[in-house]
Amino acid sequence: MPKESAINRRNHLADWVCKRNHKMALSCGACRRAGAKCLVDVSSGYCARCLERHLKCNLVVTEADWERLERAREKVEQELKDTVAQVLAAEEFCCVLLLKQLCLLEQLGLVDCRDKEMSAQC
């Protein structure tokens, strides 16, 4: 049946888009309304869900958009890396402070001890 093969072809295309696609930060209108994940292929500029459901997709992704998105992703990734490094540094600093605190408590204990000894001698 020619009709069925057309559907198969479309399903196959949707699958193909799904496999080599990228998740978008922004969903197309149909996906947003349905609360579904919007997965788009760079070359077609349409999302897999709309291809599968024969919906008119309002998501248009140009190469420039894609590059912009990639750059934005790199920027966020770099920022995340920096933040992780800051967290590690803060943790290390926290450890140093904690050791200092323990050291001071120990010293305080020694002073207290000496104080008691001196009081007892009196």
Ligand SMILES: [Zn+2]
């Ligand atoms: Zn979509």
Ligand SMILES: [Zn+2]
């Ligand atoms: Zn769509």
